[in-house]
Amino acid sequence: MKIYIVTDLEGPAGVNRWIQTREGENPEKHAAMRLLTREVNAAIDGILDAEPQAEIVVLDGHGSGGLWFDELHPSARYIMRGTGGLASFYATGPSFDGLMFVGQHAMAGLPQAPLCHTFSSRTVEWYRLNGELIGETGMIAAFFGERGVPTLFLSGDDFACREAEAIIPGIVTVATKEGLAVEQALHLSAEEARRQIRRGTTEAIRKIGAIAPYRVSAPYELEIRLLPGIDPTPYVAEGRYQLVGEQTVRRCADRMEDLR
Secondary structure (H helix, E strand, O other), X not given: OEEEEEEOOOOOOOOOXXXXXXXXXXXXXXXXXXXXXXXXXXXXXXXXXXXXXXXXXXXXXXXXXXXXXXHOXXXXXXXXXXXXXXXXXXXXXXXXXXXXXXXXXXXXXOOOOOOOOOOOOOOEEEEEEOOEEEOHHHHHHHHHHHOOOOEEEEEEEHHHHHHHHHHOXXXXXXXXXXXXXXXXXXXXXXXXXXXXXXXXXXXXXXXXXXXXXXXXXXXXXXXXXXOOOOOOHHHHHOOOOEEXXXXXXXXXXXXXXXXX
């Protein structure tokens, strides 16, 4: 059995301020990275409780890096942040039995969802796929779903959990905190969050075969609305997107991987 885990730094218990997630050498981010790393380790323990021989690959999905490498679980392998961005993620083949998210946040535009955004908190107002608002969870789940890989588990704030549950029937979720505002939340303790995550990933492994892959019907039309003041020219200059409004670009494709 092979399981792929995508991580992000906004979703762990104890994290609800932008400074905890921003690039740069600051102690607040280092502390947040350790919180995420220990939640990832708990997720791996839960997978191994259910399937001791599981092969686990973990992607550090946070833009400026979110995992503390020398504290990571020894029973998994890791794709760390590099100059290729998420190229390694898009190169992933269909050979996995399930996808999981640890440390996930909600899509942009939800004023009570802590640290909500869609791929970029500084430039993006929203994503729409085939006319429907979609966040990072949906985009990544659809990419894997196109390859027949089901999304089994997600941990993060309660808005992120509900976002996943709305599109993936049967997914196991763990709410590490309740959103109160973009930079405020009511958190589980770190110990309790890890306990629930470990139990949740064990349950998720046992539901393999009962959760269908999340699929969006092709062809795909992706629209990205940029925040006011953000120049859309780079999107258009690359030749991948067309400008369809003052702050909106569009790309059409037959495969999810071509929506990069």
